[in-house]
Amino acid sequence: MAGSLTRLLRHHLAALRMLLVFTVITGIVYPLVVTGIAQAVFPHQANGSLLKDGGRPVASSLIGQNFNLPPSKGQTTGAPDSRWFQPRPSAAGPTGYDPTNSGASNLGPNNAGLVKAVKDRRAAVAAFDGVPPSSVPADAVTASGSGLDPDISPTYAYEQVNRVAKARGLDPAAVRKLVAEHVQGRNLGFLGQERVNVVVLNHDLAALK
Amino acid sequence: MNETLAGWLQILALVGALALSFRPLGDYMAHVLTSPRHWRVEQLVYRIGGVRGDADQTWPAYLRSVLTFSAVSVLFLYAFQRLQNHLLLSVGMKPVAPSLAFNTAASFVTNTNWQAYSGESTMGHLVQMAGLAVQNFVSAAVGIAVVAALIRGFTRKKTDRVGNFWVDVTRIVLRVLLPIAFVMAIVLVAGGVIENFHGIQSITTIAGDHQSITGGPVASQEAIKELGTNGGGFYNANSAHPFENPNPFTNWLEIYLLLVIGFSMPRTFGTMVGDRRQGYAIVAVMALIWAASVAIVTANELHSVSSSAGHAAGGMMEGKEQRFGIWASALFAVSTTLTSCGAVDSFHDSYTPGGGGMTIFNMMLGEIAPGGTGSGLYGILILAVVAVFVAGLMVGRTPEYLGKKLGAREMKFASLYILTTPGIVLVGAGIAMALPGERAAMLNAGPHGFSEVLYAFTSAANNNGSAFAGLSANTVWYDTALGVAMLFGRFLPIVFVLALAGSLARQQAVPVTAGTLPTHRPQFVGLLAGVILIVVGLTYFPALALGPLAEGLH
Numbered sequence: 001m002a003g004s005l006t007r008l009l010r011h012h013l014a015a016l017r018m019l020l021v022f023t024v025i026t027g028i029v030y031p032l033v034v035t036g037i038a039q040a041v042f043p044h045q046a047n048g049s050l051l052k053d054g055g056r057p058v059a060s061s062l063i064g065q066n067f068n069l070p071p072s073k074g075q076t077t078g079a080p081d082s083r084w085f086q087p088r089p090s091a092a093g094p095t096g097y098d099p100t101n102s103g104a105s106n107l108g109p110n111n112a113g114l115v116k117a118v119k120d121r122r123a124a125v126a127a128f129d130g131v132p133p134s135s136v137p138a139d140a141v142t143a144s145g146s147g148l149d150p151d152i153s154p155t156y157a158y159e160q161v162n163r164v165a166k167a168r169g170l171d172p173a174a175v176r177k178l179v180a181e182h183v184q185g186r187n188l189g190f191l192g193q194e195r196v197n198v199v200v201l202n203h204d205l206a207a208l209k
Numbered sequence: 210m211n212e213t214l215a216g217w218l219q220i221l222a223l224v225g226a227l228a229l230s231f232r233p234l235g236d237y238m239a240h241v242l243t244s245p246r247h248w249r250v251e252q253l254v255y256r257i258g259g260v261r262g263d264a265d266q267t268w269p270a271y272l273r274s275v276l277t278f279s280a281v282s283v284l285f286l287y288a289f290q291r292l293q294n295h296l297l298l299s300v301g302m303k304p305v306a307p308s309l310a311f312n313t314a315a316s317f318v319t320n321t322n323w324q325a326y327s328g329e330s331t332m333g334h335l336v337q338m339a340g341l342a343v344q345n346f347v348s349a350a351v352g353i354a355v356v357a358a359l360i361r362g363f364t365r366k367k368t369d370r371v372g373n374f375w376v377d378v379t380r381i382v383l384r385v386l387l388p389i390a391f392v393m394a395i396v397l398v399a400g401g402v403i404e405n406f407h408g409i410q411s412i413t414t415i416a417g418d419h420q421s422i423t424g425g426p427v428a429s430q431e432a433i434k435e436l437g438t439n440g441g442g443f444y445n446a447n448s449a450h451p452f453e454n455p456n457p458f459t460n461w462l463e464i465y466l467l468l469v470i471g472f473s474m475p476r477t478f479g480t481m482v483g484d485r486r487q488g489y490a491i492v493a494v495m496a497l498i499w500a501a502s503v504a505i506v507t508a509n510e511l512h513s514v515s516s517s518a519g520h521a522a523g524g525m526m527e528g529k530e531q532r533f534g535i536w537a538s539a540l541f542a543v544s545t546t547l548t549s550c551g552a553v554d555s556f557h558d559s560y561t562p563g564g565g566g567m568t569i570f571n572m573m574l575g576e577i578a579p580g581g582t583g584s585g586l587y588g589i590l591i592l593a594v595v596a597v598f599v600a601g602l603m604v605g606r607t608p609e610y611l612g613k614k615l616g617a618r619e620m621k622f623a624s625l626y627i628l629t630t631p632g633i634v635l636v637g638a639g640i641a642m643a644l645p646g647e648r649a650a651m652l653n654a655g656p657h658g659f660s661e662v663l664y665a666f667t668s669a670a671n672n673n674g675s676a677f678a679g680l681s682a683n684t685v686w687y688d689t690a691l692g693v694a695m696l697f698g699r700f701l702p703i704v705f706v707l708a709l710a711g712s713l714a715r716q717q718a719v720p721v722t723a724g725t726l727p728t729h730r731p732q733f734v735g736l737l738a739g740v741i742l743i744v745v746g747l748t749y750f751p752a753l754a755l756g757p758l759a760e761g762l763h
Binding site: 011012013014015016017018019021022023025026027028030031033034035037038039041042045046047048049051056057058059060062063064065066067068081084088092097098099100101102103104105106107108109110111114115118119122136137138139141142143144145146147148149150151152153186187188189190191192193195199202203206 | 210212214215218219222254257258259260273274277278280281282285327329330338339340342343345346347375378379382383387390391394395398399400401402403404405406407409410412413414415416418420421422423424426428429430433444445446449450451452455456457458460461513515516517518519521522523524525526527528529530531532533534537538553554555556558559560561562565652653654657660677678679760763
């Protein structure tokens with residue numbers, strides 16, 4: 001009995017020692033070496049592809065942001081600001097686009113609340129951008145998987161040009177040209193979808209005179 | 210280029226890349242698992258670890274090593290999470306609650322990586338990299354080790370030895386997983402995945418708002434998360450999160466990584482048993498199921514089949530990222546549920562009834578097309594044993610597979626294997642539905658809510674880890690029940706696989722005769738695919754009828 005117990009203990013001790021060896025190799029050395037190389041060779045990407053204004057980070061070009069007016073009393077989120085290109089709806093946190101709360105709505109394909117939300121968003125976006133409701137694309141009325149999607153479809157970006165130009169007193173042609181410059185094609189020509197990064201677009205829009 | 214052509218090219222490029230890897234990776238893994246030579250660093254690992262690397266184990270000894278290693282891992286990971294606030298790099302995270310810490314420890318050790326927590330607001334950097342990511346390596350290696358023992362059962366004769374667990378695990382980690390993960394982590398960083406120790410960074414946004422961005426060593430974890438078919442994301446949004454998966458290229462690469470070992474294992478198998486045609490037959494079945502599933506999910510999503518929300522929106526983009534779109538998301542969803550990966554780049558809860566239902570069905574197949582690292586191959590080999598047995602019954606011969614007789618003892622182990630997971634899934638989901646508090650955890654009402662619960666237990670028992678994430682699964686009851694489901698769903702099948710390995714290894718080989726069923730021809734590919742669909746279909750049809758089928762027909 002005592003013999004089998006010590007044997008059991010010995011087995012577990014050996015297993016623990018093996019686990020610790022693997023922890024050192026794959027849990028400490030491996031990530032540190034990868035981090036070292038990443039920071040030396042690809043510092044911009046490794047640190048989150050940050051966009052800076054005067055040395056101060058204002059965004060990660062990969063993480064979507066809200067472009068809202070300041071919330072009025074009693075509201076958690078403000079209304080969309082017409083001077084900015086608007087991102088997709090977001091389910092990340094109560095205000096949306098909260099990187100400490102990434103995630104999707106998880107509403108089912110026939111969820112009544114989701115169907116209503118989609119219809120409401122379609123009406124609101126159409127009124128906001130001054131376009132017919134039927135022309136509003138799917139990405140404008142659905143929340144992304146991460147809640148942090150920085151991209152919208154080119155269709156949705158072009159739809160917003162006139163509204164943004166008017167709110168900023170800019171020539172719509174200049175704004176449309178800016179959007180065209182920000183349309184990213186599929187990777188290698190066939191991977192994924194065409195898209196416009198709203199964060200980068202708005203960052204460059206702010207600099208447009 | 211139009212969407213359809215691009216979508217097809219995306220799939221063809223993936224198939225091409227997997228086909229190119231099949232031979233070199235499969236043969237390399239066979240070499241790693243059979244080479245008599247130890248590397249010097251491996252001998253050092255054995256010495257520090259206090260294990261013997263020079264002697265093969267009997268199947269009970271092999272099993273005991275699997276179980277003690279895993280038990281110690283669960284306890285270690287549990288303690289790590291409970292004490293994280295006292296450790297370095299905790300970035301202000303509090304100790305993880307007991308039931309959640311148990312669930313997460315069970316989840317990562319069983320290669321499930323079910324996540325009842327939100328990574329960016331629960332786990333410090335050290336737990337992520339030195340706790341969770343370590344299990345990403347070793348739990349994947351355990352799966353390959355177990356299938357190696359099973360293959361040895363077929364190749365060896367008149368012996369009670371099935372290999373050495375410590376040697377298998379150490380070699381797989383050091384010679385296979387680590388080098389590939391290392392290279393791929395760097396490629397992912399180049400593509401935009403982050404790798405830093407910044408903790409939480411506060412910024413003032415372009416519009417003057419505030420945002421807190423969680424950094425961390427993501428790329429190093431991402432690479433092994435896919436390669437080892439683990440699937441546990443650094444962030445709650447998993448591979449939908451732009452820091453884990455910033456663009457369509459990284460997305461494609463992640464799908465490739467989560468499939469590559471699984472699809473190459475049949476080559477390893479064919480090479481080790483000395484008849485590569487046997488491996489081709491297995492990989493053909495895997496590829497058939499995978500292709501059919503890709504077609505079904507993609508078609509359902511593209512046409513918003515039976516989804517009023519999809520029709521209202523003009524496309525199934527709820528829960529999907531703009532950069533990926535429907536084609537790439539469906540490809541990921543199928544691949545992750547047909548392996549034991551469970552990473553997601555889009556949220557399956559919002560898929561069409563047909564598309565989402567198919568992801569559940571994929572897991573119910575037992576994750577065998579191509580399945581998790583190692584576990585996919587042993588899963589399909591057990592089904593191959595059943596298929597051979599069924600064929601044997603038809604012609605009234607004692608069935609044999611790869612020169613080994615499948616007698617009563619072997620069939621008992623195979624049957625127990627097949628019964629284990631459905632038992633856990635159906636009993637677990639049944640109990641959950643009988644309890645009012647647990648029913649209330651569903652986010653969506655009606656059949657879709659039932660699908661959330663069915664998905665959770667299917668995912669846990671099959672060690673997948675993806676979710677219909679609407680279910681509020683971080684409760685003491687679900688944490689405990691799903692944790693137990695994961696442990697039983699992983700280790701009971703391993704017991705039966707190793708027992709079968711031991712039983713096969715003891716036998717003398719029987720010579721091939723004119724009456725032997727050839728197991729490398731298209732006929733057998735069809736037979737095996739049929740057996741898989743019938744066994745799984747009959748087991749789960751009633752449960753599927755209550756969930757996705759009811760919703761789709763509504």
